[in-house]
Amino acid sequence: MNPDFDPPLLRAFIAVVDTGSFTHAAQRLHLTQSAISHQIRRLEEQVGTPLLYRTTRALTLTPSGVDFLQCAKQIIVMLDSLSQRFNPSPVTGIVRFGVIENFLGDKLAHLLCQFGRTYPSITLDVNVSPNLDLTAMVAAGQLDLAVLLCKENDADCGSVLRKTRQVWVAADNFTLAPGASLPLALSPSPCFHRRACATALEETNLGWHIVFTSPSQHGLHAAVLSGLAITIMPDDDVRPGMRIVDGQYGLPPLPDAAFVLAWSEGNKTDAACEFGKMIEEMSRAPMQSQKITVPA
Structure with missing residues (x-):
């Protein structure tokens, strides 16, 4: 076993763990997937024991991998600090x-x-x-x-970073009496979700009113989780205790967003x-x- 570990191998290992896959690690480090695989293989040969369990669906750290990851991160942090201290970036x-x-x-x-x-x-x-x-x-x-x-x-608008889907969201225990006005929790104007909500509801005969206003996502989440109101959010923002209610209560479809x-x-x-x-x-x-x- 060679105790002198090359920093590029350590960075490859950390990138695989952080991103969850060899493909995403390759994208982060601007390398090919085969190059990342080769670096991980070399690193495991140097360590003398497997660091990752590989299956078709997941990557799992071995017990040795858990210990090695902590040490690798400490080494990279120190190397980066040393580089910044004595070779500062020319970009200011x-x-x-x-x-x-x-x-x-x-x-x-x-x-x-x-x-x-x-x-x-x-x-x-x-x-x-x-x-x-x-x-x-x-x-x-x-x-x-x-x-x-x-x-x-x-x-x-600009260059797309990530596509998402807008959804209507309520608490798991939210109830609405038949014919009752729809209670909504929204950010104050101007707000993309508020505008999308108003535009969509204008196409319906639903009665609705705003019962909670907050510029904070945490505030809106609290209002929804309390069962007070329904709101709009990207589907990947839905938290435990919330449920997507698209199509329920007469709610209209929402446009996809990015x-x-x-x-x-x-x-x-x-x-x-x-x-x-x-x-x-x-x-x-x-x-x-x-x-x-x-x-x-």
């Missing part, structure tokens, strides 16, 4: 970035952290706002780039371009079905 400046709250979920924090570590000389100015506010800010040149939600077939990356019309700075690349890379597989599992 400020990136003014806008994003809607539910884009990438918990991975948004990881994105910001990773970018900060990679480009310590770049300052991030992040604005989390309702969707149409961000649209106006990009158009006015107040933001360099932003992640927006728009109709899937609206090609003028998360897009929109740029201001001004010149793109090197700093903004680097951040845009990282957003595109991370958004390629934010909801992958294949996961790395850790044995109990």
Whole structure:
């Protein structure tokens, strides 16, 4: 066993674990899938024991893989810190970035952290706002780039990062008396979901009223989980305790949507371009079905 592990092999192993597949790891590292497989094989030969159990449906860390992953991450963090300390990135400046709250979920924090570590000389100015506010800010040149939600077939919004499906959502225990007005929980105007809701309901004879308003996704989730109201959200935002109620209570269909990356019309700075690349890379597989599992 060779105790001197090559950093590229460690990065390949971490990428496979983080993304859940060899294919997504290859995309992240800009390599071929066969190259990633070869690197993992070389690493396991160096370690002298398997690190991953491979099946057609899943990848599972072996007990040795669990221990090795923790050490590999510590080594890469130290190497990155050393590189940034003595070989700082030549890219500097400020990136003014806008994003809607539910884009990438918990991975948004990881994105910001990773970018900060990679480009310590770049300052991030992040604005989390309702969707149409961000649209106006990009158009006015107040933001360099932003992640927006728009109709899937609206090609003028920006480059598509990820497609999604809008759904009507209620609590598992939500009930509505026959003929009663539909209670809704929505973000304040301007809001993409609020506009989609109003447009869809205008095509029906349903009675409806807004009982809860919040600019926060957490607030809307709380209103729904309490059984107070129905709301609209992307289908991958549905949480335990919620159920999709499309077609129930006379609810009309909703248009498909997409998360897009929109740029201001001004010149793109090197700093903004680097951040845009990282957003595109991370958004390629934010909801992958294949996961790395850790044995109990």
